[in-house]
Every structure is written in C-alpha cells, then in structure tokens.
Amino acid sequence: MRPALDRLQYLEHHLLGRPTPAEAAQWQVQLLTDPNLAADAQTQVQLYQALREAGRQQLRHELRQIHAHLERTTRRRTWLQTATDHLSHLLGRR
Template sequence: MRPELERLRRIEQLLTGTEPAATWEQELRLDPTLAADAEAQRQLYQALHMAGQRQLRQELNIIHARLYGRRRAGWFSAVTAGIRTVLLRWPRFNSPG
C-alpha cells in the first residue's frame, strides 16, 4: 500500500477508536505532523457528518410536506366528496321528509 494511504488508514484507526492509544502516542512522538493531519481528518469527518445531517433534514422536510402539506387538504376533500356522492345516491338520504 502507498505510504499516504497507510498513513490515512492509521489516522482513521485512531479516529474510529480501533487503534490503541499507547501506540498512537508513540507515533505522535516520532512524527510531529501526524497530529495536524489527524486533526484535519477529524474536521473533515465532522463536516461530512454535518452535511449528511443537513441533507437528511431536508429530505425529511420534503417528506413531511408531501404527507402533511397542501396535499392533505386535497386528500381530505376527495374522501369527503366520495362520501357525499355515496350518501346522495343512497335512497334513505335522498328522499324528502
């Protein structure tokens, strides 16, 4: 594996908690730029998480609008119109008196 990918894999192991902390501390002493790279990767993961949350929120708002927005009134009117039609055709409700 290329050294850059191996480094990224190690940083991911640290950030996901699969790397022992003692090993990580030793590597930090040997490579001073590792901490900066790990922080940059952590910030990237956080930004991706926030973007995913934002997208999910937008999708849920769209679903909510479709279910409970203007269409709901249209659905309710359609159902009551159907009930009115049935009742008007029923002789008991259609006859005078």
C-alpha cells in the first residue's frame, strides 16, 4: 500500500477500530510525541463528525419529504372520502 493509505488505515484503526490496550497506550504516546499524527487524527475526527452531521441532515430531509407526502395523501383521501360520503348519502335518499 501507499504510505498515505497505510497512515489512514492506522488512524482509522485507532479512531474507529478496537485497538488492544497495548496499541491504545502506544497510540497515546505517539500522539504526544508526533504533532503531525495528532493533527491528522484531529482532522480525521472532524471529518467523521462532519460526515455524521451530513448524514443526519440528509435523514431529516428525507423524513420531512415522507411526512409531506403522507400528509398530502391523507388530505387527498379525506377529500375523496368526503365526496363519496356525500354521493352515497344523496344516492341513499333516492
């Protein structure tokens, strides 16, 4: 693998994976001694947060669309039911 991909895999392992206690301790030491690693890790955490928030916004948008569709469908059905009830009432009187 390319070094950049290796580094990304390393970051993801420690940020998203389940490192062993020894790996976690080594990670903490590396964060303290390697400012570039600490900066990369912080950037990656911010990226994960932004992706999570974008996903939440997308879900909210989709839920609003579903709600609006259901509301329109319910209104249409209510209008149709009102019209057919009125016709049934009129036809029943004859």
